[in-house]
Amino acid sequence: MTELVGEAVAAPSMHNAQPWRFRYSRGNRTFRLYADPERVMPHSDPDGRALHIGCGAALFNLRVALATAGFQSDVALLPASQDTALLALVHTAPSDDGEDIGLRLLGSAIHQRHTSRYPFAEKAIPENARTALVDAAHREGAVLSFPESWQSRWVEELVEEAEARNLTDQGSEQDLAQWTRIGAGEADTATDGVPEYAFGPRKHGGRAPMRDFSGGKPVADRGTTPFEDEPHLAVLSTDGDEPLHWLRAGQAMQRVLLLATLKGLATSFSTQALEWPDLRWPLRDPLTGTGQVQMILRIGYGPQGPATPRRPVSDVLVLED
Template sequence: MHNAQPWRFRYSRGSSAFRLYADQERGMPHSDPDGRALHMGCAAALFNLRVALAKAGWHPDVALLPDSRDVTLLALVRTAPSDDGGDTGLRLLAPAIRQRHTSRYPFAEKAVPENLRVALADAAYQEGAALSFPDSWHLRWVEELAEEAEARNLTERGSEQDLARWTRIGAAEADTATDGVPEYAFGPRKHGGRAPMRDFSGGKPVDDRGTTPFEGTPHLAVLSTAGDAPVHWLHAGQAMQRVLLLATLKGLATSFSTQALEWPDLRWPLRDPLTGTGQVQMILRLGYGPQGPVTPRRPVRDVLVIED
């Protein structure tokens, strides 16, 4: 969320194992008070690690929440050479790690093929989550909840504080940042259309940022899990990343719609209207359009410690 990059890895040469920790100082007390989004972000980074290990011919053995005494330790990843060259499904996703960037631009009014939707849903299922594609009145309902949340966020002081901390406005700040959302990644202001876009400027003026129409019928995907505890958030984050990487390989641009998830009274109605079950963890916007720009990344020394 907001490119906070709230993860820290420790690698032990002696045990050939990685430990993934949550950097709670990079949490968002107003927008994410329970740390759900923080867990999902860390889990997405964990999935990238799994992909990288598989590509290198290693087998990642993952244990989630391995120590109940340390809530910041989210995963233990033991590694060993793979007899069969590594997980093929994971290996194939490796090129997409560097290719995928959040796109806050308009997408074409072009349908996502049904076979691709099935493949994306299967990717989520492999990680213990469900991916559905709302349509008709359910799609309009999801859009309306996102619009309501965006309106609240623009006037709610706590959300404004979180946004101010993690946005980089001004060329000097944007060009030197190592985290957060720089102004060149905000995308244009929306002028018409129903795509559930966040205004990262918070209503503040940003140079050279125009307005443009967005798609009238956005393609949204709702990612859900059976429960809503930290372990479910970690499954959801890995499922989210698997879906995003596969979508990238298949030529889709992607972005997020998290506004309604930040308000408990709006998040609850996002659930499947037919079954009334599942906990919505993320709303993805998919489509055919430009990939977003590369955003800052923290130096490796800040996120990885190697010890004997």
């Protein structure tokens, strides 16, 4: 069970805050997933939306790990409880081959997937790959769409506006400072946050909407490089905007990311506009005006990014009789 949680916590989370805790009860073979309120970002994520998405991604990894190990899982999201931090119950049992076979196929991608903040090639994503990613999101109760060129440019502009705000907003600066690890000593020993070696190069040209994790501060040996002029962006939406939808979005996001990894695609996030309510609202489908945008993904052919640190499983898992 320790190994299974080790797979779960390989999931991405905002600024790699890893806002999750697990308990496993041997008696009833049940995992409990909790939010870790000490890892919320008060300025960038005051409602805990990104926290829930990160926990949903970890939950999906746990489902994949269980399926790969020969277990089936019965998941209850937001079970009735006096503990508001309890997000999910996962009952496990030996597999009866009724489990989603697709989960087992994704197992090898858990530790291959890393956020890539590097330039991607100016190469189209095949239509069959796009269709498969759209279907992956749909299986988890979310909608993944690839905006047309004009809509994609609109998304880029909103992200760029948000990035400019973040660089001058004191609250966003505080969140970033708390969760970035600058300096070789801090970066090499960190167990959470984004270390400087994972920032990627500074963008010099191109339209890829990238976050500057340095916050404008100088970082040694970072360098600059051109990024792609036609980035491939995908927008993940749900039909509601409550904690239940956020958990579903996190699972859908992770299913998309793992499948993209298996298909040789690199991925990163462009979430800055989601941190500003007045910018998040216009991200909705421009034709129907429906859907709540939960995540913006950048997908393409390029290098996988470096692995970022993870807290020891002993810090996030409690085993009970």
